[in-house]
Amino acid sequence: MNTATVSEDETHQEHSDHGLSDVGYIKVALILAILTGVEVATYFVDFGVVEIPSLLILMVVKFQIVVSYFMHLKFDSKVFSYLFVTGLILAVVVFAAMGTSLAFWQDPAGCDASAFC
Amino acid sequence: MAMTEESPEILELESGEIAPTTGVFARPTHASGWRAWFFTVDHKKIGIMYGVVAMFWFFWGGIEALLIRLQLFTPDGSVLTADQYNQIFTMHGTTMVFLVIMPLAAAFANYMVPLQIGARDVAFPRMNALGLWLFIFGGIFLNLSWFLGGGPDGGWFAYAPNTGMTYSPGNGMDFYALGLQIVGIASLVGSINLIVTIVNMRAPGMTMLRMPVFTWMILVVQFLLLFALPVITVALVLLSFDRTFDANFFNVAMGADPLLWQHLFWIFGHPEVYILILPSFGIVSETLPVFSRKPLFGYSVIVISGAAIGFMGWGVWAHHMFVSGLGPVGVAAFSATTMFIAVPTGVKILNWIATMWGGNIKFTVPMMFSVSLVSMFTIGGLSGVMHAVAPADTQQTDTYFIVAHFHYVLFGGALMGLFAGMYYWWPKAFGYKLNEALGKWHFWLVLIGFNMTFGPMHILGLQGMARRHSNYGPEDGFDFWNAVVSIGAFVILMGMIIFAINIVRTWLGYKAGTVPQEGADPWDGRTLEWAIPSPAPEHNFDYVPVVTDLDDFWHKKYQTDETGKLRKVADGNDIAQKGDQHPHLPSASYWPIVLAAGLPLIALGLIYNLWLSGIGLLLMLGSMYGWSLEPATDPDAGHDGHGEHQDPDTTEPDGSDNDTAEEAPVG
Amino acid sequence: MADTAETQTSELAYGRTDWDDHHHLPTNTGLTNEKVTMWAFLGSDCLLFGALISTYLLCRNRVGPATKGPTAADLFDIPFTSVSSFVLLMSSLTMVLAVTSIQRAEMERCKLWLLTTAALGSIFIAGQVYEFTGFYREGLGFTTNISSSAFFTLTGFHGVHVSLGIVMLVTMWVLVTRGNLGPERAETIEIIGLYWHFVDIVWIVIFAVVYLIP
Numbered sequence: 002m003n004t005a006t007v008s009e010d011e012t013h014q015e016h017s018d019h020g021l022s023d024v025g026y027i028k029v030a031l032i033l034a035i036l037t038g039v040e041v042a043t044y045f046v047d048f049g050v051v052e053i054p055s056l057l058i059l060m061v062v063k064f065q066i067v068v069s070y071f072m073h074l075k076f077d078s079k080v081f082s083y084l085f086v087t088g089l090i091l092a093v094v095v096f097a098a099m100g101t102s103l104a105f106w107q108d109p110a111g112c113d114a115s116a117f118c
Numbered sequence: 119m120a121m122t123e124e125s126p127e128i129l130e131l132e133s134g135e136i137a138p139t140t141g142v143f144a145r146p147t148h149a150s151g152w153r154a155w156f157f158t159v160d161h162k163k164i165g166i167m168y169g170v171v172a173m174f175w176f177f178w179g180g181i182e183a184l185l186i187r188l189q190l191f192t193p194d195g196s197v198l199t200a201d202q203y204n205q206i207f208t209m210h211g212t213t214m215v216f217l218v219i220m221p222l223a224a225a226f227a228n229y230m231v232p233l234q235i236g237a238r239d240v241a242f243p244r245m246n247a248l249g250l251w252l253f254i255f256g257g258i259f260l261n262l263s264w265f266l267g268g269g270p271d272g273g274w275f276a277y278a279p280n281t282g283m284t285y286s287p288g289n290g291m292d293f294y295a296l297g298l299q300i301v302g303i304a305s306l307v308g309s310i311n312l313i314v315t316i317v318n319m320r321a322p323g324m325t326m327l328r329m330p331v332f333t334w335m336i337l338v339v340q341f342l343l344l345f346a347l348p349v350i351t352v353a354l355v356l357l358s359f360d361r362t363f364d365a366n367f368f369n370v371a372m373g374a375d376p377l378l379w380q381h382l383f384w385i386f387g388h389p390e391v392y393i394l395i396l397p398s399f400g401i402v403s404e405t406l407p408v409f410s411r412k413p414l415f416g417y418s419v420i421v422i423s424g425a426a427i428g429f430m431g432w433g434v435w436a437h438h439m440f441v442s443g444l445g446p447v448g449v450a451a452f453s454a455t456t457m458f459i460a461v462p463t464g465v466k467i468l469n470w471i472a473t474m475w476g477g478n479i480k481f482t483v484p485m486m487f488s489v490s491l492v493s494m495f496t497i498g499g500l501s502g503v504m505h506a507v508a509p510a511d512t513q514q515t516d517t518y519f520i521v522a523h524f525h526y527v528l529f530g531g532a533l534m535g536l537f538a539g540m541y542y543w544w545p546k547a548f549g550y551k552l553n554e555a556l557g558k559w560h561f562w563l564v565l566i567g568f569n570m571t572f573g574p575m576h577i578l579g580l581q582g583m584a585r586r587h588s589n590y591g592p593e594d595g596f597d598f599w600n601a602v603v604s605i606g607a608f609v610i611l612m613g614m615i616i617f618a619i620n621i622v623r624t625w626l627g628y629k630a631g632t633v634p635q636e637g638a639d640p641w642d643g644r645t646l647e648w649a650i651p652s653p654a655p656e657h658n659f660d661y662v663p664v665v666t667d668l669d670d671f672w673h674k675k676y677q678t679d680e681t682g683k684l685r686k687v688a689d690g691n692d693i694a695q696k697g698d699q700h701p702h703l704p705s706a707s708y709w710p711i712v713l714a715a716g717l718p719l720i721a722l723g724l725i726y727n728l729w730l731s732g733i734g735l736l737l738m739l740g741s742m743y744g745w746s747l748e749p750a751t752d753p754d755a756g757h758d759g760h761g762e763h764q765d766p767d768t769t770e771p772d773g774s775d776n777d778t779a780e781e782a783p784v785g
Numbered sequence: 786m787a788d789t790a791e792t793q794t795s796e797l798a799y800g801r802t803d804w805d806d807h808h809h810l811p812t813n814t815g816l817t818n819e820k821v822t823m824w825a826f827l828g829s830d831c832l833l834f835g836a837l838i839s840t841y842l843l844c845r846n847r848v849g850p851a852t853k854g855p856t857a858a859d860l861f862d863i864p865f866t867s868v869s870s871f872v873l874l875m876s877s878l879t880m881v882l883a884v885t886s887i888q889r890a891e892m893e894r895c896k897l898w899l900l901t902t903a904a905l906g907s908i909f910i911a912g913q914v915y916e917f918t919g920f921y922r923e924g925l926g927f928t929t930n931i932s933s934s935a936f937f938t939l940t941g942f943h944g945v946h947v948s949l950g951i952v953m954l955v956t957m958w959v960l961v962t963r964g965n966l967g968p969e970r971a972e973t974i975e976i977i978g979l980y981w982h983f984v985d986i987v988w989i990v991i992f993a994v995v996y997l998i999p
Contacts, residue, residue, distance in 0.1 A: 023885055030878035037874060040997055041867040053998055060993035064986050071881050072982045073975075080317065080814050081824040088828025091345050092835030095432055099381045100839050102436065102448045241818040306829065314821050318812035344825060348833035356840065356938070365927060365934035367840070372931045373849030382836060 020076045029070045036063050145705040145748060157706040159243035162654055164250045165229030166547060169540075171254055172221040178261070179213035182206050184611060187571075187604040193592040203588035204271035205290065209261075211274030212294065215394065216301050217257045219528065222536045223397035224253070224308055227336045229547060231312060233647035233654060234330045236321025236663050241314040243704045244745065245307050251714030252304035259718040260297030263290050270294035273586065275387060275438075276357070278368035278379035283361055289725055292361055295354045296721035302347045302354075303717070309343035312336060321646070323665035327418060330645045330669075334421045335400030338428040339393050345432075346389040353382035362724055380442055384435035392431040394528060395495075396424060398535020399466060402488040405542050406470050407669075408641050409485035410477030416469045417668060423462035423469075430459045440508050441515045449508045456506035460499065467496055482641075483557035487538035490565055494530025498523055501576070516586070519579025525572040537564075537617075545636040549653040550628045556620040563613030570606025574599040639690025644672035648690055655697035707748060713741040823976045827983045834987050837939045841995060844935035854929040857936035860920050861996055869912035870992045873947075876905035877985045880978045887961075888975075890968035896961050899974075902981065903954040906947050913944050936995075943991060946984045953977050 021029065040059050043052050069075035074082055146157040155163055185206050189195040198206060232240055240246050263269045270290035272281035281291045316337045320329070329337075357379070359365035366372040368379060407414045414420065436444055436452040444452075470492050479485065501523040505511045514520055537560075545551045583596050590596045627633035639648040646663060647654070649671045667673045674693060679685050716738030723731025812818065845858060883898035917937070920926075927937045957974055960966035966973060 084824040088831035092831040096839040352836035366931040371851035373847035
């Protein structure tokens, strides 16, 4: 949240680099298209145990690419990154904690002799 | 519309060039009367309106509290039926949290933050007005339930499925869910606005670590609001869908998990606790140094611990759910995090004590309220740490011990701090001080009444008296302390009546000339708001101050001489700005209030008839167009784009590039 | 800043300086208020969709004594949804091209890309409507069971976000066409683009987590 330190450094870089050229963006979109193709392929081909991890990794990579290049976050001021990433990390951590606590932690099997179940 | 720092000559030049308005609608120009308030975009008027409306709801929520205490005065009370009692305690909690403490903090934030950072207004003045009107209409909507079939009756945290159609068949919970939705949007709008203001519009030289602590705490609170409100939005949407459209989120017969609501509510609800208390922490961090005549002890530690509380506040929500069947892992984890969060809070308390230690303390009314915050909040904080111990909490959950705890932190903490702020900043907002003698009566009655009311609740709770029960029997042995509690509540009422008398009397006295007009700097203050006349002129600053120090204004008044001794070199009232410039200000607007009126219509339609929602939606869409087609009175500022004026490369390399945002005020 | 002696003796009020304020100054961060606002809003929206997605994940397989009907996941048509996901993904590319073209002051191209983006978004929404009606015909309404309530709420919220984006894109197209929005306000398009890409990344998550992961 502290923008004091970034404000000085960032203003100079800002606008100096507008990101990619049009061709560059089309290349990025091609990569995204290929990744989506791989994702969809998991539906037709059985990948076994690696299916869920690979889908999650592909999702994160696609997310990262869109945010960094299409949304310019890689080239833009750090202030934007802080605002967005704070929300993103909070969302992931908080809801992961909530989800696991609802899905696993309540399991009575893991709850021997405790006063709180 | 630009927040120009331009000198008057420049302004004339520009105004000569004003092109004919290109917008479709005119902008209101009333300088006085009700229209000057209803259509204003001035952050100071908006702040005062937040305060007035919040005090009205404080009165209303206080009456609800007194009804509760009348009912529990004696065993087998018969003032209220059980159903009425459910509605009254639900609305007491909801009102005090969402319609009193949050908007009172918003009042101070709106009024003081731009003054403390040396800005002419907030970043988006029209959005600021929109937030105010959404809050006002949301509060009215919530309380309409009293006249339309009874208030909500599920407690302020509205545990589903208890609040579903099966157990709460009236419309009360619909008003609750939709009303809080409207108030939540108001807070979200306000929070983004204040974040942008603080991040972008500080006076030159005011780095983040030269900001007053109050502004810092408000910034932390706005981030908490920004990230917490979407969560309750989702929770309330799920509840509304269940109630209105027969969805199954909390339908246990379909396999729903009732803990889903509890998790979502408290993921919002625990940051909410810090949303309520941190503004008051900020206020006393301003008043204690001023009235101890010492700098704040450990400024950066206070700021960092405030931010740390904000972050850690996200990791403790499930301590509200220790008896809900969370499982041992969850209970242990949230116990530990809850104990840890006491650390930054304790650090703050120590810092305030060290600030007062050895100071030349002046016991004015704001100082007395501030000291009572430090002491009363400490009591509430200690009982809070007790709840972190899960086995003890299992005993205390849903007893009056919990009620005692959160009233010590919210009344003894948040509200005491807000009263300190009122007495402290009254001269800045209105030009005169409140009466000190009456203020001291107010303070002592409230302090004594408060401890009479909530102190014995600890005992009642440990004796096993459950909260939210409309009755207790004569054989329970609760009657003595309940009588004391109820008498204490009426002592608080007397204190509040004296506060009201104080306001009216000083106001009449000021008009009659018997209460003196205060200068710019009545308390020998430290921060920028005291560098402008009282009451603050419409344009705030004649000249934007250039800040070189923390507590910059104070350093202009006191400096060390050759021998290293601190000497007063100037009087605040003399060196303050005169308020005699007339820079260009953002114009008033009709649209915030019209746009805000659409939402309660939509909400009413969801309860009664969807056609009404359609009308509300059309009203909102129409006023959005009105909003964007409204003429900017400054030809220089497009209605939503002014990035084009800004050339970051002009930023000066010597580190003094923390300039103000000039042209921000577009809604 | 005036020094002490001056402050005491001169007429100068506190804060009066030689500060050159005759021209517009940048904000503290050098960033416009509007863009900071959009990013703050997107950070906030992360929590909104975080709550909705985790609600769906918790609800999708829950059964109780009264549970009836299929779950949403039983009816997914992955090839169909893959196509509409791909359409939305490509609309992000056209959105970027709209932004770069207005930054180069190529207004005709900008108009074309804005309209293409809005059209691709509309195709996505049409696909969603088709999917919803298909579900309804197969006996999965909003109130059928807990997984259907959660599914329709999550995808419905996303659909509303996309629809709002389409309205904004069309409004921008009108403004550019009428000459009310020129290259000097390219940032307005950029900010709407940020919103559009955000809606796209939310769908990237939904597509993987809700549709593809079994």
